[in-house]
Amino acid sequence: MSVTRSGWQIYISSLVGKAGLILLIFMVVASIYVLATYPLDYGIRVWSNPKSWADNPITVPPTWVDFFTGRDLVTHHITITTTSKGTETIAGLKFKVYELDYDLEEDGFPTYLMIKIYNVSMYSERGVYFVINFTRPDGDEIRLITFAEVPPPNSDLPYIAFSKNEKIIFLSKERSVGFSLLTYINTKYNLNYTIDKLNEINYNKVLFGVPTEEGGDVIWKPLKGVYKINVYMLGEDKDKIAMLKAVFGGESYGFLGTDDNGRDLAQGLLFGFPVALAIGFFTSIVTTAIGASLGIISGYKGGRVDEIIQRISDVVYNFPFLPIIILIVFIISRMPGFPRLLAIFGAIVALGWPGLTILIRSMVLSLKQSQFIEAAKAIGASDRRIMFKHIFPNLAPFIFAQMIFFTPGAILAEAALSFLGLGDPNIPTWGQIIEESFRAGAALNGWWWWVLPPGLLIMLAAITFVFIALGLEPIVNPKLQER
Amino acid sequence: MVKNILEVKDLYLYYKTYKGIVQAVDGISFNIPEGQTLGIVGESGCGKSSTANTIIRLLPKNTYKYEGSIKLDGEEITTIPMDEFRRTIRWRKVAMVFQGAMNSLNPVLKVGFQVAEPLIVHLGMDKNEALDRAKQVFEKIGLTPAFLDRYPHELSGGMRQRIVIAMAMIMNPQLLILDEPTSALDVSIQAQIMNLLKSLKKEYNLSMIFITHDIALASDISDLLAVMYAGEIVEYGPIEEVLLNPQHPYAQKLIASIPRLREDKEPEFLPGNPPGLINPPKGCRFASRCPYRFEKCSEAPGLVWINGNHYVKCHLYSEGK
Numbered sequence: 001m002s003v004t005r006s007g008w009q010i011y012i013s014s015l016v017g018k019a020g021l022i023l024l025i026f027m028v029v030a031s032i033y034v035l036a037t038y039p040l041d042y043g044i045r046v047w048s049n050p051k052s053w054a055d056n057p058i059t060v061p062p063t064w065v066d067f068f069t070g071r072d073l074v075t076h077h078i079t080i081t082t083t084s085k086g087t088e089t090i091a092g093l094k095f096k097v098y099e100l101d102y103d104l105e106e107d108g109f110p111t112y113l114m115i116k117i118y119n120v121s122m123y124s125e126r127g128v129y130f131v132i133n134f135t136r137p138d139g140d141e142i143r144l145i146t147f148a149e150v151p152p153p154n155s156d157l158p159y160i161a162f163s164k165n166e167k168i169i170f171l172s173k174e175r176s177v178g179f180s181l182l183t184y185i186n187t188k189y190n191l192n193y194t195i196d197k198l199n200e201i202n203y204n205k206v207l208f209g210v211p212t213e214e215g216g217d218v219i220w221k222p223l224k225g226v227y228k229i230n231v232y233m234l235g236e237d238k239d240k241i242a243m244l245k246a247v248f249g250g251e252s253y254g255f256l257g258t259d260d261n262g263r264d265l266a267q268g269l270l271f272g273f274p275v276a277l278a279i280g281f282f283t284s285i286v287t288t289a290i291g292a293s294l295g296i297i298s299g300y301k302g303g304r305v306d307e308i309i310q311r312i313s314d315v316v317y318n319f320p321f322l323p324i325i326i327l328i329v330f331i332i333s334r335m336p337g338f339p340r341l342l343a344i345f346g347a348i349v350a351l352g353w354p355g356l357t358i359l360i361r362s363m364v365l366s367l368k369q370s371q372f373i374e375a376a377k378a379i380g381a382s383d384r385r386i387m388f389k390h391i392f393p394n395l396a397p398f399i400f401a402q403m404i405f406f407t408p409g410a411i412l413a414e415a416a417l418s419f420l421g422l423g424d425p426n427i428p429t430w431g432q433i434i435e436e437s438f439r440a441g442a443a444l445n446g447w448w449w450w451v452l453p454p455g456l457l458i459m460l461a462a463i464t465f466v467f468i469a470l471g472l473e474p475i476v477n478p479k480l481q482e483r
Numbered sequence: 484m485v486k487n488i489l490e491v492k493d494l495y496l497y498y499k500t501y502k503g504i505v506q507a508v509d510g511i512s513f514n515i516p517e518g519q520t521l522g523i524v525g526e527s528g529c530g531k532s533s534t535a536n537t538i539i540r541l542l543p544k545n546t547y548k549y550e551g552s553i554k555l556d557g558e559e560i561t562t563i564p565m566d567e568f569r570r571t572i573r574w575r576k577v578a579m580v581f582q583g584a585m586n587s588l589n590p591v592l593k594v595g596f597q598v599a600e601p602l603i604v605h606l607g608m609d610k611n612e613a614l615d616r617a618k619q620v621f622e623k624i625g626l627t628p629a630f631l632d633r634y635p636h637e638l639s640g641g642m643r644q645r646i647v648i649a650m651a652m653i654m655n656p657q658l659l660i661l662d663e664p665t666s667a668l669d670v671s672i673q674a675q676i677m678n679l680l681k682s683l684k685k686e687y688n689l690s691m692i693f694i695t696h697d698i699a700l701a702s703d704i705s706d707l708l709a710v711m712y713a714g715e716i717v718e719y720g721p722i723e724e725v726l727l728n729p730q731h732p733y734a735q736k737l738i739a740s741i742p743r744l745r746e747d748k749e750p751e752f753l754p755g756n757p758p759g760l761i762n763p764p765k766g767c768r769f770a771s772r773c774p775y776r777f778e779k780c781s782e783a784p785g786l787v788w789i790n791g792n793h794y795v796k797c798h799l800y801s802e803g804k
Binding site for chain 2: 302303370371372373374375376377378379380381382385389390393394396
């Protein structure tokens with residue numbers, strides 16, 4: 001209320017104030033973006049659902065590490081087709097052909113090759129027969145795998161296969177692909193490998209590379225160029241595949257890499273913005289409201305009310321924060337169906353209010369002696385009116401600054417609790433992501449992109465509010481204004 | 484004969500402190516006829532402000548004894564329950580201007596709102612309507628309505644004091660208590676405020692209690708004068724009689740202490756200090772400093788009526804001296 005125009009000028013003229021405001025705007029914009037584009041149940045529906053990340057490479061660094069590695073890492077690539085290229089007659093049999101292209105531009109091997117077949121409709125009891133061929137830039141065509149799909153007996157036609165669960169063929173792992181490759185390298189390069197030896201080198205190196213000899217050892221070098229995967233389907237004319245997807249696993253992924261479930265960390269961390277802001281704001285608003293109200297009541301009413309409020313504050317104030325909060329959250333989170341984030345929120349509020357209550361009470365004690373409060377009493381104003389119309393405006397700037405100061409504390413407390421495994425695994429908060437990285441041993445494995453960004457973001461959020469509070473300090477504390 | 488707007492009889496107000504019981508107001512009695520002003524003078528700590536607080540019932544938490552009779556316009560107000568008193572008497576019938584205008588205004592609220600607030604609290608008016616009324620009162624006391632939107636720190640001391648008076652006048656009270664309304668102001672502003680009070684008194688036939696330690700100022704506006712000493716009224720009467728013909732030795736000394744311009748006379752002063760109000764002397768409280776002290780002074784004196792509405796609390800005038 002007393003933060004007047006000049007107060008705003010004081011705030012914006014300070015460097016920390018400006019920096020804090022810019023950071024806050026950034027956080028708010030990120031949050032708005034998330035709220036506008038993410039589904040509300042993002043955590044359960046997307047983040048914690050392994051299906052939504054099945055195509056992604058696991059624990060790969062961000063794409064921009066190319067700058068530092070000296071070699072372009074193979075980017076993740078997905079090719080999708082829904083239409084057939086045409087038909088081809090082989091040995092008198094008419095095959096429908098689907099083609100999936102891939103251009104290998106980087107000097108490396110895709111980490112895996114996977115093909116997914118969705119919704120195949122069949123119009124005959126004989127079913128369909130698939131042949132998957134692989135064409136390399138050097139013109140070689142390898143028959144990777146063949147398989148048949150038959151409709152179950154007594155089912156109505158057209159029978160739809162792979163509708164609930166798509167057919168996933170891990171071409172770079174599939175054993176029959178291995179045997180095809182053995183034949184291929186035997187005839188082409190005259191290399192006599194066993195299947196175990198091939199497993200050792202990985203199929204993808206054979207698929208996407210050529211062998212060279214260096215000092216008696218065979219080294220596989222990547223072969224750049226356009227690769228084609230042809231899926232031949234033998235069946236009735238009307239039979240068709242609704243969608244085909246080929247996934248060429250990358251060595252890097254997205255802006256912030258992936259975790260051990262293949263989850264896009266950039267997405268999860270972005271979702272952390274509104275969550276952090278919400279936790280910070282809600283806990284600080286509720287905590288400050290409770291703390292300030294009790295402080296004003298305690299200071300103004302005095303007597304037994306004061307005694308009771310102050311003794312309770314003393315007790316709560318001296319609770320060891322983390323152990324008690326762990327206990328509270330642990331107990332609450334045992335209740336079925338109770339959202340854990342709400343438990344954390346409640347626990348921070350329950351333990352956070354007494355500091356402000358004690359502080360505000362002491363300020364009210366001196367304020368209530370002032371003549372204008374006596375005057376307010378004299379005009380017949382009720383206690384409640386005096387407390388909230390006369391005393392509160394005098395403390396409002398201070399209370400507001402305290403609220404801002406409390407915000408990073410709340411964000412850090414949530415991160416700490418999540419790190420300790422008390423968070424909600426279904427909501428990707430920054431603390432939660434750090435906890436998962438810790439559990440997966442990210443630090444030991446050198447998966448820095450999983451550990452550092454959430455840590456830095458928590459720091460950024462805390463710094464934002466500390467900057468704002470520092471910028472507000474000269475307004476709230478007039479003694480600093482003269483400097 | 485005009486009716487009495489205020490009749491105070493045997494009023495007591497004791498505070499309890501950790502040192503003992505403070506007898507701040509010890510059995511005082513006085514009347515104020517309608518439209519007249521009572522000046523209460525006395526040195527610091529003699530119970531002037533406590534008297535005012537007792538009438539408007541702003542009692543501190545440590546009140547030990549609150550007794551006696553206060554009749555406002557014939558109605559006994561000491562027995563009214565606190566909540567009803569707050570709603571029906573305070574500010575509606577009795578308003579007060581506090582010591583030091585600088586501190587009577589809330590620094591973070593606009594003065595217009597503060598002046599209008601009694602209307603909101605008592606009449607349940609909405610804010611705009613109340614501000615309209617405040618505007619009218621502002622005009623009456625010679626402030627431009629533009630000041631409604633100012634904060635107290637933007638105004639001078641004199642303006643602030645006017646605003647505090649406006650705040651007191653907004654409910655048209657029957658009795659206005661002024662507790663040293665001019666003590667923090669310079670002399671020219673003081674004169675302005677006094678003129679304002681005089682015009683209000685005339686215009687509204689307002690009864691006032693004017694508390695000050697400045698006898699000259701009290702004489703300017705008062706019709707009656709009460710001299711307080713150590714929690715008691717030692718002399719009370721029409722102002723001319725008390726000033727020109729003081730009877731109580733303390734009143735005599737007090738009036739003699741006023742410096743005079745044309746007389747070649749040193750102002751007198753009283754040696755010694757007033758007694759503490761915790762365990763004051765049993766008899767006359769002025770006895771230890773009184774030049775006319777005699778044996779009987781160890782007994783508490785009663786009220787001695789000189790004539791009509793003039794009394795003194797001294798053994799010198801009691802019968803059988």
